[in-house]
Amino acid sequence: MLFILLLLVQLVHSLDVDPNGYILYCPCMGRFGNQADHFLGALSFAHNLNRTLALPPWIVYPSRPTPKSTSFHIPFDRWFLIDPLRAYHRVILMEDFMSELAPQIWPPGKRYGFCYGFAQRGCRMKDGNPFGPFWDHFDVDFDDSVTYRISYNVDNDESTRRQWETNFPPNRYPVIAFMGAPAAFPVAEGHRHLHKYVRWSDEIVEEATQFVEREFPQGGPIVAIHLRNGYDWEKACTHVDGERNFMASPQCLGYAAGGDGVTGELCLPSKGEVLRRVKEAVVSLNAEGVFVATDRDPMIGELTQHLGDNVKVVVQPGDRDRSPQLDLAILGRADHFIGNCVSSFTAFAVRERTAGGRTSSFFGFVSKAGRGKQRDRGAEL
Incomplete structure (x- = not known):
C-alpha cells in the first residue's frame, strides 16, 4: 500500500x-x-x-x-x-x-x-x-x-x-x-502594458483603503506625489546633465533617440517646482488633500503653508518603518499623481495608473504640446 x-x-x-x-x-x-x-x-x-x-x-x-x-x-x-x-x-x-x-x-x-x-x-x-x-x-x-x-x-x-x-x-x-x-x-x-496583470494583494489593498479613509475622511479628490530626494539620489543627479536618458527617464522623455535630454530639475526638482506643480493640481481638482511618498524629505511644512489650511498634507508615519508598497498602492489610487521622471519607483505607479485609466505627470517636465499653456498657467500660481 x-x-x-x-x-x-x-x-x-x-x-x-x-x-x-x-x-x-x-x-x-x-x-x-x-x-x-x-x-x-x-x-x-x-x-x-x-x-x-x-x-x-x-x-x-x-x-x-x-x-x-x-x-x-x-x-x-x-x-x-x-x-x-x-x-x-x-x-x-x-x-x-x-x-x-x-x-x-x-x-x-x-x-x-x-x-x-x-x-x-x-x-x-x-x-x-x-x-x-x-x-x-x-x-x-x-x-x-x-x-x-x-x-x-x-x-x-x-x-x-x-x-x-x-x-x-x-x-x-x-x-x-x-x-x-x-x-x-x-x-x-513594449513590456509596460504587462503591468495590467500586476495586482496588489488583498492585504495591501485593505491597508491602503484604511489609510486613505482615515486620513481623508471627507472622500474628496486627492493628489499624490513622489518626492525622490534622498542623499544617494542627490548625488546621482549631479551626473545627469547632457545625458539623453538616465535610469527610468524614458517614461517621460520617450524611448526614441533625439529630443530633450535629462536635466537636474527633472531628476531632482527644486522646492519651487514641487510647490508650483502641486498647487496647480490641487486647484484644478479642488482636492481636499495631498499624499506624499518620499525617501527623505516630505516637505510637509512647505506644502501646508503653500496650499493653505483647507488642504491636508500627509505622509506615512515614521521613517524606517514606512512601507514602500503601501506608498505605491496609495499613489496608484489617487485622483492625480505627480512623480519623478527618472525614478523607477515613480514608473511603477505610473504604469499602474495607466493600466487603470488614471492621469499622471512629472515634476520638471511638460510635454511639448503643453509648454506654452503650462507657462501661462504657471504665472497664475
Whole structure:
C-alpha cells in the first residue's frame, strides 16, 4: 500500500511538470522599483520562450544599511496576486517550485547557472550580496555554469527565439536559472502594458483603503506625489546633465533617440517646482488633500503653508518603518499623481495608473504640446 501511495504522489507531481521548462532568476539589481521593471521583462521573456516563470521573492534591503546588514526576502504573493498573472502566462511561486518540483527535475548535481558571456571565469552565481543570500535562501548550490551570447529581446524575433530553443532545449535544460533577470532596465517600452496583470494583494489593498479613509475622511479628490530626494539620489543627479536618458527617464522623455535630454530639475526638482506643480493640481481638482511618498524629505511644512489650511498634507508615519508598497498602492489610487521622471519607483505607479485609466505627470517636465499653456498657467500660481 505504501508503495502505491508513493507512486501516486510521483504521478501527481509528474503531471505538474511543464515539459517546456522553467525560467528562474535572481532579482539582484537594485531595490523594488528596479526589480519590478525587470520582472515585467522576465515575464515577457518566459512567455516568448513558452517556459513557466518561477516568481522570485522580492529582495528587500535595510533602509539604513550597516556593514553587517544583509538583504532579506518577501514571497511574491505577499504583495501581489498570482491569478491575474496567469491570465497572461504560466507562473509558479519559486518557493513552490523548489519544494515540489526541483527535487524531481532540478536536483543537486544538475543545477547550472546561466550568465552572459563570461566564459573565462564562468558564472559566479553566488558571489556577493544579494546573489549569495538569494540562492542560499533556497539552499541552492550550482554544479556548473553555462554562458551565452543571445539577446533577451525575443519579442517578435523568431530567429532569436529559435536560438534559445536550439541551444538550450528543455529536454536537456529543463531549468534555465539566470544570474540576473533576463530583461532590460529600464523596462522596455513594449513590456509596460504587462503591468495590467500586476495586482496588489488583498492585504495591501485593505491597508491602503484604511489609510486613505482615515486620513481623508471627507472622500474628496486627492493628489499624490513622489518626492525622490534622498542623499544617494542627490548625488546621482549631479551626473545627469547632457545625458539623453538616465535610469527610468524614458517614461517621460520617450524611448526614441533625439529630443530633450535629462536635466537636474527633472531628476531632482527644486522646492519651487514641487510647490508650483502641486498647487496647480490641487486647484484644478479642488482636492481636499495631498499624499506624499518620499525617501527623505516630505516637505510637509512647505506644502501646508503653500496650499493653505483647507488642504491636508500627509505622509506615512515614521521613517524606517514606512512601507514602500503601501506608498505605491496609495499613489496608484489617487485622483492625480505627480512623480519623478527618472525614478523607477515613480514608473511603477505610473504604469499602474495607466493600466487603470488614471492621469499622471512629472515634476520638471511638460510635454511639448503643453509648454506654452503650462507657462501661462504657471504665472497664475
